[in-house]
Amino acid sequence: MSGETIDIAMIGLGTVGGGVVRMLARHGDEYTRRLGRPLRLRRVLVRNANRHRQSVNETFKDAGAQTIISADTITDDVDTFFSDASTSIMIEVAGGVDPAGDYVRRTLESGNHVVTANKSLLAARGIELFDTAARHNASLAFEASCAGGIPIVTSLLFGLAANRVSGLYGILNGTCNYILTQMTQHGTTYADALTQAQQLGFAEADPSLDVTGQDAAQKLAILAALAFGARTHERDVTVLGIDTLDLADIKFGAELGYDVKLLGIAERSETNGRMSLGVQPCFVHRDEPIAQIYGSFNAVSVYGDAVGHVMQMGRGAGQMPTASAVVSDLINIAAGWYPRAFAKVASSIASGGMPDVIHADELTARFYLRFNMRDEPGVMAKVATILGTADISISAALQHEQIVDGFVPVVVVTHNAKQGRLREALSRIEALDTIYASPVSIRIVDLPGG
Numbered sequence: 323m324s325g326e327t328i329d330i331a332m333i334g335l336g337t338v339g340g341g342v343v344r345m346l347a348r349h350g351d352e353y354t355r356r357l358g359r360p361l362r363l364r365r366v367l368v369r370n371a372n373r374h375r376q377s378v379n380e381t382f383k384d385a386g387a388q389t390i391i392s393a394d395t396i397t398d399d400v401d402t403f404f405s406d407a408s409t410s411i412m413i414e415v416a417g418g419v420d421p422a423g424d425y426v427r428r429t430l431e432s433g434n435h436v437v438t439a440n441k442s443l444l445a446a447r448g449i450e451l452f453d454t455a456a457r458h459n460a461s462l463a464f465e466a467s468c469a470g471g472i473p474i475v476t477s478l479l480f481g482l483a484a485n486r487v488s489g490l491y492g493i494l495n496g497t498c499n500y501i502l503t504q505m506t507q508h509g510t511t512y513a514d515a516l517t518q519a520q521q522l523g524f525a526e527a528d529p530s531l532d533v534t535g536q537d538a539a540q541k542l543a544i545l546a547a548l549a550f551g552a553r554t555h556e557r558d559v560t561v562l563g564i565d566t567l568d569l570a571d572i573k574f575g576a577e578l579g580y581d582v583k584l585l586g587i588a589e590r591s592e593t594n595g596r597m598s599l600g601v602q603p604c605f606v607h608r609d610e611p612i613a614q615i616y617g618s619f620n621a622v623s624v625y626g627d628a629v630g631h632v633m634q635m636g637r638g639a640g641q642m643p644t645a646s647a648v649v650s651d652l653i654n655i656a657a658g659w660y661p662r663a664f665a666k667v668a669s670s671i672a673s674g675g676m677p678d679v680i681h682a683d684e685l686t687a688r689f690y691l692r693f694n695m696r697d698e699p700g701v702m703a704k705v706a707t708i709l710g711t712a713d714i715s716i717s718a719a720l721q722h723e724q725i726v727d728g729f730v731p732v733v734v735v736t737h738n739a740k741q742g743r744l745r746e747a748l749s750r751i752e753a754l755d756t757i758y759a760s761p762v763s764i765r766i767v768d769l770p771g772g
């Protein structure tokens with residue numbers, strides 16, 4: 323920090339980096355008033371500086387950002403970027419684990435603070451980077467990494483700090499929620515809805531990270547670490563994406579009163595402290611508040627022992643909502659309170675225990691099942707017998723007269739069942755010669771108090 327200005331460096335000038343420039347241009351005067359000194363963007367590192375230098379005036383002409391960024395601010399030379407000793411806060415909005423992780427570590431080691439939106443990096447190297455920050459009296463702020471503009475990180479770290487959290491249920495991927503909404507409400511095909519999400523700037527550079535559930539799993543690993551004070555890692559999360567979903571099941575679920583959501587679920591047993599961590603398409607009763615979150619919106623429901631249920635919803639992706647979180651972190655660091663608070667938080671996260679995570683087979687839940695059965699006597703009885711032998715009880719069944727080549731879809735809803743027992747039963751059912759194609763199973767989520 324120079325005496326006059328608070329100097330910032332930034333890696334990345336894409337969707338989110340562009341939003342940061344726009345926010346600094348729009349509200350710079352207000353930030354100066356609050357902080358007592360202006361924030362100044364000294365240097366921006368990108369992969370291809372020439373391309374950005376040629377287009378920077380045109381790109382930001384709507385934002386009136388000529389005083390914030392110019393061709394001279396932009397470089398693709400790493401040594402030039404790191405040679406400027408005047409910057410005290412670095413914003414990392416490049417993405418990916420390498421080389422972003424090394425740039426973040428290098429910045430923290432020099433005692434400078436980092437703001438990042440990069441959940442892949444935190445899920446892979448978060449504990450190491452928290453430790454590095456703590457050792458060098460620097461802070462690492464990451465509000466934008468989980469649920470975009472929703473201040474869920476700040477809520478878990480500070481606002482809900484008094485509570486023992488038993489569960490966290492989140493719509494954590496805007497791209498998937500957008501795709502599911504388009505498919506459910508407008509009958510859009512999966513492929514068209516994904517293309518729209520990419521055009522709107524929600525999707526990751528590699529959208530398979532979104533649709534396979536990996537992006538949500540990275541966010542869930544970070545949020546579970548904050549909620550439960552444990553060193554949860556992406557590999558602790560059982561993941562199933564929306565790329566496996568069939569429109570037929572979305573329609574059958576709707577008949578039964580359920581909406582499908584890709585939910586990240588982190589639960590901790592009150593009795594033995596064991597956790598379950600999973601991301602998967604789930605049916606949620608349409609009366610539940612979280613079922614009514616549509617489009618690119620995200621939502622996170624947290625259950626704390628004192629506060630009860632708290633749900634936050636907002637835009638989980640996109641340029642300005644994400645920039646809102648990044649610039650808020652920036653202001654909180656520049657104001658001085660975040661580094662002091664972080665010093666305590668970092669050591670508690672780094673010293674958190676290893677999570678005791680149950681295997682997905684041990685999970686108990688209700689399930690929606692769909693079988694394509696030969697339409698003849700006794701088939702349903704055989705299926706019910708296999709389920710019954712596995713201690714799985716049926717609570718509802720649904721069949722329409724829509725026979726195709728002698729097979730009819732039959733939907734069954736179970737009472738609570740162990741996922742492992744169900745998996746074994748389904749493979750026995752699939753082996754019956756009266757069953758066509760693999761049975762479908764989708765978890766039904768019964769939210770606490772619902």
Ligand code: NDP
Binds near residue numbers: 337338524
């Ligand atoms: P973009 O792909 O739009 O932009 C990435 C930027 O980083 C580009 O300017 C690129 O340079 C630069 N960059 C990439 N790799 C390097 C590198 N090795 N060295 C220097 N510069 C590099 O990404 P987004 O802005 O969408 O995302 C940035 C981060 O924010 C990611 O971690 C993402 O997960 C996270 N995020 C994004 C959200 C969104 O809605 N988009 C929401 C929440 C988080 P160049 O332009 O030259 O290629």
Ligand code: HSE
Binds near residue numbers: 525
């Ligand atoms: N691709 C992510 C999403 C961006 O769709 O939610 C926010 O992390």
